[in-house]
Amino acid sequence: MAGPDRNPWRRFLALPNESRAKTVGIAFLVSAVCAxxxxGATVLLRPIQTANRAAEEQARIEALVRGVPGMSALLEQSGGxxxxxxxxxxTGGAAAEVTPETLEAALADAANWTALDAGGDLxxxxxxxxxxxxYLLREGEDVSLxxxxxxxxxxxxxxxxxLALRGDMNTIAGLAVTRHSETPGLGARIEEPSWQADFPGTEVRDERGEMRFAVARGEASTPFEVDGITGATRTSTAIERMVRFWLGPDGYGPFLRAVERGEF
Structure with missing residues (x-):
């Protein structure tokens, strides 16, 4: 007479299909195999997914830039x-430990934000x-945009x-508004190509380095101004404050100086 089967796997499979232990065990095994x-698929596909995301991001950036007045020709000239x-x-330099892939996670940490005092928060x-x-466009070793x-x-x-700045870090090449909720027919005109077309060639600072950019109350009258939007003074002022703040010392100012010194 044969003795009891000592193989646990065969003993398990020999259990009746109605057995609760067999049902739970099979469910566990199927879940484990699927997991x-x-x-494994995630690990194997991660490089492909990363490459695809990078390609999508590059395409999105280039599509956005091509929508900025005058940018399409410049991209084509420099290889796009x-x-x-x-x-x-x-510091104005490249971040040592944060990459495009880890930027979102870094900015989810409140420690990576700086509070602005009311006086400087333009x-x-x-x-x-x-x-x-x-995003930087280069001609040889030099930053052209x-x-x-x-x-x-x-x-x-x-x-x-x-905002697109030319290589001198002082001349605006173009502006693209990517999101807003301003009043239709008034402030919403900031997204119109006809208004954005007034930005290329506008200078930001004078020869002494003083910030001069402004959105005029009417038509621009200096090299540092763009036309205002009739009936949308507060939106026009917001655009002026945006450019002044972000090109200042609390925004991209240190980076602009670094480019001027040839550090990028």
Missing amino acids: IAVS TLTTVVLDLG AGLGQRPDYAQV ALLPMSVQGYNGRIDAI
């Missing part, structure tokens, strides 16, 4: 390739991130935009 398969840099806004944001992702994301508190809510 291992999913984890932008490089991405995460800045430490405090943009009305209350605080600004310690890190920002910018810098694309700087910026934001401001507008009349009806936050306004987000990308």
